[in-house]
Amino acid sequence: MTGGSMTKAELVEEVSRVSDLTKKHSEVIVDTVFKSIIDALHRGEKIELRGFGSFRLRKREPRKGRNPKTGDKVDVPPKKVPYFKPGKELKDLINKEADDASAEQDSTPSAPTSNF
Numbered sequence: 226m227t228g229g230s231m232t233k234a235e236l237v238e239e240v241s242r243v244s245d246l247t248k249k250h251s252e253v254i255v256d257t258v259f260k261s262i263i264d265a266l267h268r269g270e271k272i273e274l275r276g277f278g279s280f281r282l283r284k285r286e287p288r289k290g291r292n293p294k295t296g297d298k299v300d301v302p303p304k305k306v307p308y309f310k311p312g313k314e315l316k317d318l319i320n321k322e323a324d325d326a327s328a329e330q331d332s333t334p335s336a337p338t339s340n341f
Contacts, residue, residue, distance in 0.1 A: 266307055278311040 231239075233255065241251035262280055265272050272280040282305045290301040311319075 274312070276312055276314040278309055278315055280307060280309050282306065283308045 237248060237252045237255050240246070240255060241248045244251065246254070262272055266280060266282055269282065285304050285306060287303045288301050290299050291297070292299055
């Protein structure tokens with residue numbers, strides 16, 4: 226991963242590496258998964274991936290906003306926004322890895338210091 230985030234291309238490469246598929250086949254798989262999630266959300270369905278999390282839509286009510294450039298008030302229309310809620314197992318895995326990493330840092334002996 227570069228810069229703390231994974232791009233779609235890097236995800237495709239990882240799928241290709243782990244599954245021994247070509248990058249083209251891996252790209253089709255990744256695109257199909259994303260498209261399936263988007264299509265289900267578009268139909269108003271909730272997607273639950275056990276052990277990972279769930280995707281759903283949240284409705285935002287109309288509100289009054291402000292144009293930051295002019296300061297004028299503007300009407301912001303209602304809209305639906307996608308929302309991801311991580312599952313308990315995903316949260317536990319992430320926190321376990323974070324705990325393991327901090328435990329490794331705590332047990333790493335420090336370099337000897339010199340008195341020069």
